[in-house]
Amino acid sequence: MRWDLYIRLFHWSLAAGIVANYFLLEEGETLHEWVGYVVCALVVFRLLWGFLGPTRARFSTFLKPPNIAFYEMRELASPHTLPNTHTALGGYQLVLVLALVIGVGLTGWMQDLDAFWGEDWLQDLHELLADALILVACFHVAAVLWIQFALKTPLLHRMWFGRKYATKAGQARDV
Ligand code: HEM
Numbered sequence: 001m002r003w004d005l006y007i008r009l010f011h012w013s014l015a016a017g018i019v020a021n022y023f024l025l026e027e028g029e030t031l032h033e034w035v036g037y038v039v040c041a042l043v044v045f046r047l048l049w050g051f052l053g054p055t056r057a058r059f060s061t062f063l064k065p066p067n068i069a070f071y072e073m074r075e076l077a078s079p080h081t082l083p084n085t086h087t088a089l090g091g092y093q094l095v096l097v098l099a100l101v102i103g104v105g106l107t108g109w110m111q112d113l114d115a116f117w118g119e120d121w122l123q124d125l126h127e128l129l130a131d132a133l134i135l136v137a138c139f140h141v142a143a144v145l146w147i148q149f150a151l152k153t154p155l156l157h158r159m160w161f162g163r164k165y166a167t168k169a170g171q172a173r174d175v
């Protein structure tokens with residue numbers, strides 16, 4: 001399976017926006033603020049899509065109890081078949097990323113309000129949440145690469161745009 005076009009556009013715009021704001025753009029400048037708001041708008045879209053989108057993209061489909069997540073963690077030691085939606089761990093990661101982006105966006109916006117002018121704790125919190133976001137993204141990318149290359153279980157094609165994506169194991173048939 002492959003994620004629908006909207007999720008794929010959401011994913012790569014989200015990743016690009018976060019990386020740009022964290023590593024490339026001048027902190028607190030206008031462009032930083034606008035990119036931050038665009039990333040927040042993407043999150044609002046994903047929240048709506050999580051309720052109104054196709055079944056496999058819905059929170060109700062992939063948010064499963066922690067015992068399933070523990071079971072899946074054991075599966076990460078060897079090749080396994082992926083569900084046609086997120087794993088439980090992938091679902092938690094999505095929710096965590098959405099929550100962190102909202103937190104980063106809110107603390108960024110609040111820094112511009114007169115009521116919080118010059119408040120150091122707000123800037124510190126903004127930075128802390130942004131650091132957490134990057135940390136989660138690093139674990140996420142490491143997990144994706146592990147599944148794709150160490151376990152040789154095709155995963156990358158689900159989030160990519162090309163028409164054909166053949167893996168060595170030849171398992172990515174439906175693309
Ligand atoms: C700042 C960087 C990144 C962030 C914040 C991020 C975040 C996310 C999120 C939130 C999802 C869930 C998508 C949804 O259901 O809407 C996801 C899925 C995915 N991401 Fe990323 N991502 C990042 C970078 C990357 C990179 C660099 C890769 C490729 C190496 C990648 C590969 C994937 C794949 C394959 C999935 C689908 C997993 C599945 O089918 O369950 N991501 N990512």
Ligand code: HEM
Pocket residue numbers: 017018021022027028029032033034035036037039101104105106107108109111112123124126127130131133
């Ligand atoms: C993806 C979203 C965002 C990320 C990853 C991000 C990341 C960062 C980082 C890493 C810093 C440097 C913190 C420090 O060293 O003190 C920063 C500073 C700042 N950000 Fe953001 N930010 C985001 C969104 C926003 C938004 C939406 C706004 C406001 C509308 C905003 C306003 C600011 C301001 C005012 C500063 C402080 C600049 C200064 O005076 O040093 N950010 N941001």
